[in-house]
Amino acid sequence: MIILHHYSTSPWAEVVRLALGLKGLSWGSVTIPVMLPKPRLTPLTGGYARTPVLQIGADIYCDTAAILDAIEQAHPSPSLYPAPLGQTHRLLAAQAQGATFFAAVGAAMGGLPAEGMEEFWEDREKRFGMKPEAFRAAAPHLATQFCAHLALLEAALSDGRAYLGGTDPGHADLAHYQLLWFQGARTGGDLGHLTGTRPHLGAWAARIAAIGHGTPTEMDAEDALATAKAATPNIRGMVDSASGLQSGQKVAISQEGCQDPAVEGTLAVLTDRRISLLRTDPEVGEVAVHFPRIGQIVRPL
Numbered sequence: 001m002i003i004l005h006h007y008s009t010s011p012w013a014e015v016v017r018l019a020l021g022l023k024g025l026s027w028g029s030v031t032i033p034v035m036l037p038k039p040r041l042t043p044l045t046g047g048y049a050r051t052p053v054l055q056i057g058a059d060i061y062c063d064t065a066a067i068l069d070a071i072e073q074a075h076p077s078p079s080l081y082p083a084p085l086g087q088t089h090r091l092l093a094a095q096a097q098g099a100t101f102f103a104a105v106g107a108a109m110g111g112l113p114a115e116g117m118e119e120f121w122e123d124r125e126k127r128f129g130m131k132p133e134a135f136r137a138a139a140p141h142l143a144t145q146f147c148a149h150l151a152l153l154e155a156a157l158s159d160g161r162a163y164l165g166g167t168d169p170g171h172a173d174l175a176h177y178q179l180l181w182f183q184g185a186r187t188g189g190d191l192g193h194l195t196g197t198r199p200h201l202g203a204w205a206a207r208i209a210a211i212g213h214g215t216p217t218e219m220d221a222e223d224a225l226a227t228a229k230a231a232t233p234n235i236r237g238m239v240d241s242a243s244g245l246q247s248g249q250k251v252a253i254s255q256e257g258c259q260d261p262a263v264e265g266t267l268a269v270l271t272d273r274r275i276s277l278l279r280t281d282p283e284v285g286e287v288a289v290h291f292p293r294i295g296q297i298v299r300p301l
């Protein structure tokens with residue numbers, strides 16, 4: 001069974017929920033905390049604590065790029081990479097990360113009060129360097145950048161196409177949609193202030209929302225840990241010899257722009273697309289932790 005570790009307000013988790021919906025899947029839903037510590041998640045990941053994380057048995061997928069690959073591989077139809085864009089969906093989806101995502105976060109959260117959210121801001125400052133005062137000061141600029149991005153989406157959709165790639169939705173649609181979806185967090189989901197003057201964007205967002213989330217079933221974190229313990233990791237691939245690293249070598253993986261503890265383990269796969277580590281934890285036994293190559297810093301131990 002596919003298990004998603006997430007929380008309801010996570011925009012990147014919304015991408016995965018919609019991908020599961022697009023494929024009409026049933027899945028186990030484990031709710032994780034919005035900030036550290038995440039003691040029922042990190043035994044699985046070895047320290048990666050961002051949201052979302054997907055689990056299939058003893059295989060743990062970190063980051064939506066690795067997660068969507070895993071879902072696509074396990075359930076190829078309907079594809080998250082439909083023609084005519086095909087793999088170009090990945091390129092377009094990557095554009096929703098980094099500065100674009102930061103602008104969306106600024107637009108959605110820049111105006112939020114510090115009062116009552118002290119712990120949250122402390123967490124985000126420590127882990128991602130988001131100093132609340134500096135973030136609030138930058139919010140008006142970030143909001144302009146976000147609106148400029150929405151204008152690009154509106155223009156891309158203005159020839160009447162249903163989705164970014166044409167008639168079928170794919171990874172790129174979900175990745176860019178979450179930026180907009182997140183703006184509803186403070187308005188109970190209402191996006192009228194952003195879609196009112198952008199009709200193509202509004203119709204596209206409504207089509208994507210209608211995809212739904214498939215069939216989630218609430219699941220206890222302890223059951224997810226037990227599921228991992230009862231399973232065996234599924235490693236496919238090899239270590240690219242040009243990397244200078246070798247299979248079986250101890251390495252640590254961390255993420256650019258994130259101060260969370262590095263995940264340490266034995267290198268099993270390293271290609272331009274994927275990094276997989278094997279690690280053992282008393283609570284879950286041996287698990288494989290899978291990452292996309294982009295965004296990860298690999299350090300030999």
Ligand SMILES: N[C@@H](CCC(=O)N[C@@H](CS)C(=O)NCC(=O)O)C(=O)O
Nearest residue numbers: 010011012034035049050051063064
């Ligand atoms: N590149 C990652 C980005 C994930 C990300 O930034 N997630 C946010 C929430 S949507 C996060 O980790 N926030 C801190 C947390 O959840 O503890 C992906 O595609 O999954």
